[in-house]
Amino acid sequence: MKHLLVYAHPNPNSFNHAILDTSTKALEAKGHEVTVRDLYQMNFNAVLTSEDMAALRSGQTPEDIRKEQDYIAGADCITFIYPVWWTGLPAILKGYVDRVLSYGFAYAYGSNGNIEKLLTGKKGLLISTHGTPSDIYESIGMTQSLKQTSDGGIFDFCGIEVVNHLFFGSVPQVDDAARKGMLAQVEQTFQTHF
Template identity: 35%
Template sequence: MHALIVVAHPESTSLTHGIAARIGAGVVSAGHSFEVADLAAEGFDPRFSEGDLAVHRRQETPPRDVLVEQARIDRSDTLVLVYPVYWWSMPALMKGWIDRVFSNGWAFDFGLDTGLEKKLRHLKVHLIAIAGADLRTYARHGYFGAMKTQIDHGIFDYCGAKVVTSELLVDSETQAPEIHLAAAQALGKKLFGATGQAQSTTAA
């Protein structure tokens, strides 16, 4: 089985990258494979342009950079997004990747006459958000619930993809990094079960 791990952080030495690497190490230790899409290092353009709007309207085919990302997902059995929380959501770089890559005609089919067809029902998704604040802050203001509504339901359920893990790693600026790194490696080892199905973990 093969996992695509998508990372959005400008620093290669960040905890975000460290967590992505540990997830990959766990995947390999369980006998599977992975690749990393480092959006910042690869220079992915997250801007939703007039051309992307034409793709959405089914007037144009997706550009090469979008087709490359779609092919990465197509050859993967599960998708793992690893990102720091910026303003109670994912970074603009990762949101722009979703805006452009999860296009009409590939992630879903929508038309005024035909309605909505969800085209990613086969895809398993794991969301790993790294948060600086503590869990009490997220609970008190309802931030984590809002994030799940926006991302888990608003993005992935719309396309039919199943969010298996929606994990919030809190206190990233005050806890020892190894706590989160160890949790990441454990997640990677459990990402695929003996039957090749993505496994569920409990969100923080």
């Protein structure tokens, strides 16, 4: 199986990077092919411009967008690994979605106005960290809101079947033992679903 891991954290020593390493090793141990797109390391241009929009409309997809679309097209599973900042995706990952999951590639409108999900057949996994305790996010409905916007509003909208969305709260406050437990959950999730 071909896996695309889209990673969005600027600190190479972050817990998110430990999640990326754990994910990669768990998949490779099972013989899966893994491609990592580290958006900060790539210095990915997250700004969708009017020039991009005109080029996409005319079928002249800019090279940096086309390259990422090729990775997505070739993947059986797409995993987003990112911190939740201001109750959403980091700007660089949101910009990746804006530019790469474009009309005509990830979705289209049918003749009767219906949404055509052009990435149907692919699986998706999301792994999010945040500083707020998970029970607070649960009690105020934030976890459900995050699932609705990312799982439903991005992945499902394009036809990507979400197999799981892991949320890890209180990451800056917990001890190493708790973080090791989180990483074990990441490894187990990949073993279970793939």
